Amino acid sequence: MHPVLHVRIRHDGGPVILRELHxxxxxxxxxxxxxxxxxxxxxxxxxxxxxxxxxxxxxxxGLRPIPPDKDRIDPxxxxxxxxxxxxxxxxxxxxxxxxxxxxxxxxxxxxxxxxEDAVVEYRYKQCSIAVDSAFRAxxxxxxxxxxxEDVQIVGHLDALDAHRKSYRFYLYPKFVxxxxxxxxxxxxxPTALLSQIVGLIKKTVKVRGKGFFAPVGLxxxxxxxxxxxxxxxxxxxxxxxxxRKMNLVPSDMTVAEYLQRNREAAGFAD
Amino acid sequence: MPTRKRRIYWDAACIIxxxxxxxTTEEKYLTAIEGTFEEMLDxxxxxxxxxxxxxxxxxxxxxxxxxxxxxxxxxxxxxxILDVRTPMxxxxxxxxxxxxxxxxxxxxxxxLHVAAGSLGxxxxxxxxxxxxxxYHTDGLLTETPVCLPHLRQLRLRFE
Numbered sequence: 277m278h279p280v281l282h283v284r285i286r287h288d289g290g291p292v293i294l295r296e297l298h299x300x301x302x303x304x305x306x307x308x309x310x311x312x313x314x315x316x317x318x319x320x321x322x323x324x325x326x327x328x329x330x331x332x333x334x335x336x337x338g339l340r341p342i343p344p345d346k347d348r349i350d351p352x353x354x355x356x357x358x359x360x361x362x363x364x365x366x367x368x369x370x371x372x373x374x375x376x377x378x379x380x381x382x383x384x385x386x387x388x389x390x391x392e393d394a395v396v397e398y399r400y401k402q403c404s405i406a407v408d409s410a411f412r413a414x415x416x417x418x419x420x421x422x423x424x425e426d427v428q429i430v431g432h433l434d435a436l437d438a439h440r441k442s443y444r445f446y447l448y449p450k451f452v453x454x455x456x457x458x459x460x461x462x463x464x465x466p467t468a469l470l471s472q473i474v475g476l477i478k479k480t481v482k483v484r485g486k487g488f489f490a491p492v493g494l495x496x497x498x499x500x501x502x503x504x505x506x507x508x509x510x511x512x513x514x515x516x517x518x519x520r521k522m523n524l525v526p527s528d529m530t531v532a533e534y535l536q537r538n539r540e541a542a543g544f545a546d
Numbered sequence: 547m548p549t550r551k552r553r554i555y556w557d558a559a560c561i562i563x564x565x566x567x568x569x570t571t572e573e574k575y576l577t578a579i580e581g582t583f584e585e586m587l588d589x590x591x592x593x594x595x596x597x598x599x600x601x602x603x604x605x606x607x608x609x610x611x612x613x614x615x616x617x618x619x620x621x622x623x624x625x626x627i628l629d630v631r632t633p634m635x636x637x638x639x640x641x642x643x644x645x646x647x648x649x650x651x652x653x654x655x656x657x658l659h660v661a662a663g664s665l666g667x668x669x670x671x672x673x674x675x676x677x678x679x680x681y682h683t684d685g686l687l688t689e690t691p692v693c694l695p696h697l698r699q700l701r702l703r704f705e
Contacts, residue, residue, distance in 0.1 A: 373667070373689075451551075451666065480623055482620070492633055519580060522565040541605070545653075545655075
């Protein structure tokens with residue numbers, strides 16, 4: 277039997293209304309699903325939760341995971357990660373492997389019940405969190421987007437959206453399984469580049485522009501570009517022709533010495 | 547249903563082993579590296595590395611051969627070059643701290659490679675550096691298996 281996640285909504289100055297319950301449960305299920313997918317890297321990872329108890333007044337729910345059919349996700353790990361992540365983010369600490377899309381899910385969840393006097397409590401085993409207005413404010417600050425002026429991203433150009441301004445296309449980084457839209461990068465571009473970009477659909481390209489990053493993740497959430505993407509090609513035979521043919525390491529050096537010398541030259545040796 | 551390809555991270559020493567005329571590591575590791583490179587070119591798996599390798603491997607950035615290799619790897623759909631970004635530095639710092647606490651030195655560049663591999667959610671991090679492999683087996687680099695290059699065992703199926 278899995279432990280229960282306890283959720284409580286309370287207002288200092290009034291009753292909990294149905295809409296808040298509806299919104300909170302919708303976002304909570306969506307966030308827990310995102311955690312499952314984040315941890316397992318499986319597109320269809322999903323756990324259902326049974327309501328083990330519900331109280332009115334200060335509305336309280338007990339949610340117990342229903343063990344998934346396939347033994348691929350550990351519900352305990354999902355709920356433990358969920359509570360620790362929320363606690364850590366407001367303290368400006370981020371689990372290294374957390375994805376930007378998951379931080380967006382957390383943010384939506386935390387902002388779901390946002391009246392000044394509203395408090396949402398989450399309790400799972402020893403971990404207890406009270407999301408009040410100060411907590412929400414710290415969360416907002418921690419998840420503020422970071423901007424980098426000149427970023428370059430390589431990926432597969434797909435899904436052009438020219439129905440609304442500003443125009444955008446979506447770039448799938450190379451190791452993203454096609455179809456996982458939560459990983460794609462939105463790239464906005466000026467109208468003048470439309471015809472060039474149409475010609476690059478379904479190609480591997482390098483995009484350059486201003487990148488907007490979440491505090492986690494290897495790729496930006498979106499890029500604003502003012503120049504056309506550059507198509508990239510790979511000649512496999514050319515690459516094969518270089519295998520064991522280059523003179524990189526001088527004969528009087530070991531690999532370790534060669535690496536050390538190059539790292540020193542680049543300024544990151546220690 | 548989309549499937550996830552096997553991902554192997556290569557540190558700079560693996561790339562040098564692949565390209566350098568003189569053998570820089572044992573033949574069995576070279577065989578594994580070359581075999582995996584072929585599988586990558588056939589689109590059967592992904593090789594992942596971080597952009598740090600460019601500085602470590604190629605001394606002269608204007609060298610035409612170096613540029614040709616880099617640009618073609620960049621254009622290859624199954625070869626992923628990760629930009630070094632803040633989360634990598636954060637994790638690399640944690641790894642160095644963890645090793646330092648056990649009086650083991652993890653160099654910055656090695657820590658960045660291990661961090662990049664972990665954040666890239668690879669299945670294995672390949673290196674020809676025995677010390678890094680030991681750090682993994684000793685429980686210091688636990689996020690992702692760190693191992694010497696190896697060929698996958700063939701599975702025989704009897705019907």
